[in-house]
Amino acid sequence: MEPKKKSPATVDESHLKLIMGLKLKQLRTEKGMSLAELAQATGISISYLNEIEKGKKLPKADKIAVLANTLEVSYDWLVSLKTNKKLAPVAEVLQSRIMKELLLDVFGIDKAQLLDLLARVPVKLNAFLNTLIEISRNYGMRVENIYFSALRSYQEMHENYFEEIETAVDNFMSQNSLDVHQAIEWEQLRAVLEKNYQYRVEEDGLSNQPELQELRSVLLPGKRPKLLLNKNLNRIQKAFILGREIGFQFLGITERPNTTSWVEFDSFEQVLNNFKASYFSCALLLPRESLVKRLEVIFASPEFNSRDIIQLMEDFKVSPEILAHRLTNLLPRYFGIQELFFLRFSNRNGSEEFELTKEMHLAGLHNPHANMMQEHYCRRWISINILRSLSVQLKKGIYSKPLCMAQRSRYFGNEKEYLILSLAKPAMEGTNINHSISVGLLLTNQLRKKVMFWNDPTIPIRMVGETCQRCPAADCAERAAEAEVLQKGQRIAVMKTALKALSDR
Numbered sequence: 001m002e003p004k005k006k007s008p009a010t011v012d013e014s015h016l017k018l019i020m021g022l023k024l025k026q027l028r029t030e031k032g033m034s035l036a037e038l039a040q041a042t043g044i045s046i047s048y049l050n051e052i053e054k055g056k057k058l059p060k061a062d063k064i065a066v067l068a069n070t071l072e073v074s075y076d077w078l079v080s081l082k083t084n085k086k087l088a089p090v091a092e093v094l095q096s097r098i099m100k101e102l103l104l105d106v107f108g109i110d111k112a113q114l115l116d117l118l119a120r121v122p123v124k125l126n127a128f129l130n131t132l133i134e135i136s137r138n139y140g141m142r143v144e145n146i147y148f149s150a151l152r153s154y155q156e157m158h159e160n161y162f163e164e165i166e167t168a169v170d171n172f173m174s175q176n177s178l179d180v181h182q183a184i185e186w187e188q189l190r191a192v193l194e195k196n197y198q199y200r201v202e203e204d205g206l207s208n209q210p211e212l213q214e215l216r217s218v219l220l221p222g223k224r225p226k227l228l229l230n231k232n233l234n235r236i237q238k239a240f241i242l243g244r245e246i247g248f249q250f251l252g253i254t255e256r257p258n259t260t261s262w263v264e265f266d267s268f269e270q271v272l273n274n275f276k277a278s279y280f281s282c283a284l285l286l287p288r289e290s291l292v293k294r295l296e297v298i299f300a301s302p303e304f305n306s307r308d309i310i311q312l313m314e315d316f317k318v319s320p321e322i323l324a325h326r327l328t329n330l331l332p333r334y335f336g337i338q339e340l341f342f343l344r345f346s347n348r349n350g351s352e353e354f355e356l357t358k359e360m361h362l363a364g365l366h367n368p369h370a371n372m373m374q375e376h377y378c379r380r381w382i383s384i385n386i387l388r389s390l391s392v393q394l395k396k397g398i399y400s401k402p403l404c405m406a407q408r409s410r411y412f413g414n415e416k417e418y419l420i421l422s423l424a425k426p427a428m429e430g431t432n433i434n435h436s437i438s439v440g441l442l443l444t445n446q447l448r449k450k451v452m453f454w455n456d457p458t459i460p461i462r463m464v465g466e467t468c469q470r471c472p473a474a475d476c477a478e479r480a481a482e483a484e485v486l487q488k489g490q491r492i493a494v495m496k497t498a499l500k501a502l503s504d505r
Helices: 013-030 035-042 046-053 061-071 088-095 098-102 111-120 122-138 143-157 163-175 186-197 235-250 268-285 288-300 306-316 320-335 382-396 445-450 484-503
Strands: 200-202 217-220 226-229 340-348 355-362 403-411 417-426 433-442 461-464
Touching (some): 143 268, 143 355, 320 355, 382 417
Antiparallel strands (some): 417 433
């Protein structure tokens, strides 16, 4: 009696489905069989065979046995991840981290189609995929960098506006009798967490762990989750963290990080879910209805007044970063201002080293943007200068509230101009790290219609570059490095012209 065939469920099922589908298609094609002919020979429907070839179905053992017999291969080979020479690059890709690092599912790219293409042009496509990963490694990119790049792309695809989260916030506020026109205190959110979700919140939960002082919070899951807060958090930071915890719970999110800031990155799903909960918290602390009305008043004035921005933050008890995030959420949807960017720069108090730690661009990649080459960002940017001003105030002991400045930036060799609103404050009490948060709005006809102070003569207009290494500005007093990249490009252009002249003789 023929031995009973083993189920293929012991190997990675998702990989097996993809590999089996490619094997099936390759074997059928080599035998010159159509799907209809294979269906007739095996008694398996055309639609089911098609699903197998697409890597969507894993047939039961009896069907696999029939397919193996018809295609004249062994059952064990068909249910294994072993491949012939032609499909070897596919197996190599599946066993590497490439498929995970490329985050195909996030962007709606069908893995089976990509692998099918890889099977047909294996050398070139495999080289291309490996090149992408190699480039990321050479530039010091880690998996988390790819995750956050993918998240930014996801936000940009949706114009950073998510109606389902906005609606969830409205429902939560209604259910808990919270007024959209009044600031929410962190104690209110603590009460909701303790009553509705049985949380225990410890305001000074990390002091006994000196190695965890850089973290803002740690969640210890369980039947009664314990949320440990850093004692140096201010009221706004506590409110945001508690609002984020409510977001996880109210949105029914289970796969999530348990620390703020990040310690490790287990999956893109965690990064995406953390964004959703953070979006919830920002929308909770600064509801769209109230913010849109306040912005309409601020934008209607022909004069820019930084005190109006500061007052808005004080009224709702939110940080510059929360306000900036809400601007990127609501300006495209409610004001038609779609071409914008968000930047967060960090530096140590008194230092001239500036790091771009967060960015997002809507409706295209705007300047400025991140540079992985360790080049010097233009010192004429308002994002940099506001950090310098903050450092001076901190040194003199006169800092009392976030700084707010505006600037119109025109780029050398580029007709685009941006109206930029920038805010700056220390990152957290007990550290010497400062943050500047900037929202840049491309100067378009729509912006001129909606933001009346765009042409306020008190707003400085500056010519700016991207990085010093690429900037053509002559005799720039703020230059921090020579224009090496620009000069190299110019030398190459001269050589190309000379080579063309030589060949035209």
